[in-house]
Amino acid sequence: MTSTPVQPAPEQQRNRRGRLVLLAIAGLFFGVMLVAGLLRFSGWRPAGSNVHGEMLEPLVDLRERAPALHDGGTYAWNPPARTWRIAVAPPADCGVACDKVAADLDKVWRLMGRKADRIDILWLCPDAACVVPSPLAEDRTLRRLRPDAALRATLPRVDEGASAGVPVYVLDPNGFVILRYPPGSDPGGLRADLAKLLKLI
DSSP: OOOOOOOOOHHHHHHHHHHHHHHHHHHHHHHHHHHHHHHHHHTOOOGGGOOSSEEEEEEEEOTTOOOBBTTSSBOOOOGGGOOEEEEEOOOTTOTHHHHHHHHHHHHHHHHTGGGGGGEEEEEEOSSSSOOOOTTGGGOTTEEEEOOOHHHHHHSTTTTTTGGGOOOEEEEOTTSEEEEEEOTTOOHHHHHHHHHHHHHHO
16 A cells, blocks of 8 residues: 655645745845945945045045134034035145136036035135135135135145146035045036936935
């Protein structure tokens, strides 16, 4: 007399299938996390996240500094206002280099359209006279800052490539310096990066 093999109960089959599905989901989740981690630490970034400026690492924290305005008072970071900043710290007597960076920043500011009111341009004066070349001097959101050697020194590589022009920096609404554009950079890259940043915050 032959014995009939015992078939697993339907409930056992469901339990086994459920465990397999759960293991597959967990494997998929941890596999994606592993791949993402490998890509992150290898330096790869998707094309859409690329920026034209140099991402500063570590970020320069200016939150505890209250820059003095040239005409009196202090410049408040005021994060709730969601204001982004373009900062320039030209050397004394920079002449043509200052003229060019001023013209570039004026163009960038005007091309931002209605969002331009959320961008302040900080011009760290090199001396007490604080002459800002036109047409930038006419922009509503230009803020002249008093000469401050300590503040200037916090800007990464502020004098690097001085013969080619003046570097430009982007500061977030909290007061962190996050991007640097070397002297002679295309202002179109700065404009494109600002357009992305204004959508984020």
